[in-house]
Amino acid sequence: MSTMKAMRIHEYGGIDALKQEEIAKPQPAADEVLVKVQAASVNPVDWKISEGFGEGWLGYTLPHTLGCDVAGVVEAVGRATQKLHIGAAVFGYTNLAHEGTYAEYVLAKESEVTTKPAALDFIHAAAVPVSSLTAWQALFDIAGLAAGQKVLIHAAAGGVGSMAVQLAKVRGAVVIGTASARNADFVKGLGADEVIDYTTTRFEDAVQEVDVVFDLIGGDTQQRSYAVLKQGGILVSAVQPPDEAACKAARVRGEMVGVQPNASQLEEIKALIEAGKVNVSVEKVLPLDDAKQALTLSKQGRTRGKIVLTVA
Numbered sequence: 001m002s003t004m005k006a007m008r009i010h011e012y013g014g015i016d017a018l019k020q021e022e023i024a025k026p027q028p029a030a031d032e033v034l035v036k037v038q039a040a041s042v043n044p045v046d047w048k049i050s051e052g053f054g055e056g057w058l059g060y061t062l063p064h065t066l067g068c069d070v071a072g073v074v075e076a077v078g079r080a081t082q083k084l085h086i087g088a089a090v091f092g093y094t095n096l097a098h099e100g101t102y103a104e105y106v107l108a109k110e111s112e113v114t115t116k117p118a119a120l121d122f123i124h125a126a127a128v129p130v131s132s133l134t135a136w137q138a139l140f141d142i143a144g145l146a147a148g149q150k151v152l153i154h155a156a157a158g159g160v161g162s163m164a165v166q167l168a169k170v171r172g173a174v175v176i177g178t179a180s181a182r183n184a185d186f187v188k189g190l191g192a193d194e195v196i197d198y199t200t201t202r203f204e205d206a207v208q209e210v211d212v213v214f215d216l217i218g219g220d221t222q223q224r225s226y227a228v229l230k231q232g233g234i235l236v237s238a239v240q241p242p243d244e245a246a247c248k249a250a251r252v253r254g255e256m257v258g259v260q261p262n263a264s265q266l267e268e269i270k271a272l273i274e275a276g277k278v279n280v281s282v283e284k285v286l287p288l289d290d291a292k293q294a295l296t297l298s299k300q301g302r303t304r305g306k307i308v309l310t311v312a
């Protein structure tokens, strides 16, 4: 039996519970492809899952291999697959409920992965799927962001925020991002019209009458965000369900985004990357063996762009 290296948890013990193991190399079902992983990016959900986030609703049993962003090469295809062929360089977000991408191989459906942007190496391609799909689905599918509208993006320097700033600019919106001073030039460079240093300025003193708030922080930041929305505006949160009473009082809408794999949207994002309209920022690259260190860094909440693990 051939085996592969995988980073797994057997219990919800946090990052320290992660173990490097040798497990059976998976075989694709009829509608799956087997991807030889070259790079896997780190998302906060990875360390959250190690702590028990999603226990019950994600529908998997332990042990579980962490990771959901991948870039790699198709090594085998199921008999019912139609688009991807052996040898194709692909990237994508594999469903959180499946075995993850912190491994030498991962299974994926053609609805989850597609050919990677030619302009990007595997490291940068792996940084794209979850962050850009979350931003796309929040801003476009849920908020219906339109040209000329004003959007406030919290945590604009992080993985999702850095994609959200660029996608909102592509859409023709006026973009205000929050970040600490050390990231102000970075967020401006992504195209933001204004950057608010949340460590020295209360954002509600600096911005008003926005059409859309994209909340990547929750808590007090979310609570203070209702007041900056126009009547009829919308707050979309990726971290915490909006407060119904606060939405009602401010006459705004509140929605949660739960990112879904979507290879067609990744094709649209790929076109923007290839046209030079969206750039990918990777702050740190570490080998898969250092996954614990990568997760610890992610948990500190200071990542600029993305952290990526290399597997090959």
Ligand SMILES: NC(=O)c1ccc[n+]([C@@H]2O[C@H](COP(=O)([O-])OP(=O)(O)OC[C@H]3O[C@@H](n4cnc5c(N)ncnc54)[C@H](OP(=O)(O)O)[C@@H]3O)[C@@H](O)[C@H]2O)c1
Pocket: 043, 044, 045, 048, 130, 131, 134, 154, 155, 156, 157, 158, 159, 160, 161, 178, 179, 180, 181, 182, 183, 198, 216, 217, 221, 237, 238, 239, 257, 258, 259, 298, 301, 302, 303, 304, 305
């Ligand atoms: N629901 C979903 O489907 C979904 C999908 C993706 C992500 N998420 C969640 O969304 C959140 C963001 O994800 P991510 O990948 O973008 O995280 P990330 O890359 O780890 O975000 C780090 C960034 O947050 C900024 N930051 C920290 N505290 C801040 C504050 N109070 N105000 C403004 N910026 C602040 C930091 O900038 P400074 O260093 O300048 O402070 C840093 O650049 C996570 O909780 C993640 O789990 C949810």
